[in-house]
Amino acid sequence: MHRKKTTDYFKYIAFEGIDAAGKSTQAKMLSNFLKNEGYDVFLTKEPGGTKEGKAIRNLLLNVDLPSKARTFMFLADRVLHIEKVSKLLKTSYVISDRSLFSTIAYQAFGEGLDLDFIERASLFSANNIVPDITFVMDIDTSTIKNRIEKMDVIESKGKSFFDRVKKGYEYIAKHYKNVYIIDGERPADRVFEDILKIWNKI
Numbered sequence: 071m072h073r074k075k076t077t078d079y080f081k082y083i084a085f086e087g088i089d090a091a092g093k094s095t096q097a098k099m100l101s102n103f104l105k106n107e108g109y110d111v112f113l114t115k116e117p118g119g120t121k122e123g124k125a126i127r128n129l130l131l132n133v134d135l136p137s138k139a140r141t142f143m144f145l146a147d148r149v150l151h152i153e154k155v156s157k158l159l160k161t162s163y164v165i166s167d168r169s170l171f172s173t174i175a176y177q178a179f180g181e182g183l184d185l186d187f188i189e190r191a192s193l194f195s196a197n198n199i200v201p202d203i204t205f206v207m208d209i210d211t212s213t214i215k216n217r218i219e220k221m222d223v224i225e226s227k228g229k230s231f232f233d234r235v236k237k238g239y240e241y242i243a244k245h246y247k248n249v250y251i252i253d254g255e256r257p258a259d260r261v262f263e264d265i266l267k268i269w270n271k272i
């Protein structure tokens with residue numbers, strides 16, 4: 071049985087992990103599950119979860135910018151997004167594909183920008199609102215190429231980049247509350263079972 075009372079506290083849910091780890095797949099599955107239970111659910115993403123944020127996302131995807139410039143764009147996107155998220159949380163579950171934790175994992179650990187600054191800037195951009203629960207989809211870096219057609223993602227960034235990002239997520243799981251690292255190597259429905267087990271326990 072779904073325990074409305076306890077899970078109601080966990081309304082802002084984030085999916086994290088390296089590229090192709092299964093974030094979008096599992097976010098959609100949890101969204102469908104909660105909708106089935108009769109809840110209002112809003113599925114969103116970073117970057118690009120708002121109208122203005124879509125323009126930022128396009129720029130991020132299409133223009134090759136230095137790491138620091140990209141960082142400030144991710145932060146700007148989040149300032150807009152978190153405002154929308156806060157409003158939605160009054161009435162709905164909000165499930166977000168990525169969150170401030172991505173900036174910490176990618177920009178600080180992956181790209182090597184100053185961790186203390188990135189962490190503070192990320193919290194600042196989010197108005198100190200962190201997800202109530204975070205599922206970090208964990209796959210081996212070598213799995214990325216089996217899952218996505220755009221092989222250049224791993225080729226351009228390199229395996230060691232994603233290994234550093236994975237270290238970032240370990241740091242996040244250690245330093246923040248309710249961050250769960252999920253084995254994402256198994257079939258999607260098995261992965262979702264693990265997520266539900268945690269969901270039903272909290």
Ligand SMILES: Nc1ncnc2c1ncn2[C@@H]1O[C@H](COP(=O)(O)OP(=O)(O)O)[C@@H](O)[C@H]1O
Pocket residue numbers: 087088089090091092093094095096207217218254255256257258259261
């Ligand atoms: N558990 C899984 N096992 C195998 N393939 C998966 C699994 N989860 C997702 N995929 C596939 O891998 C690709 C990337 O998944 P996606 O959910 O889009 O990852 P992300 O959002 O983390 O980049 C998609 O083609 C998806 O169908």
Ligand SMILES: [Mg+2]
Pocket residue numbers: 093094095167
């Ligand atoms: Mg995705």
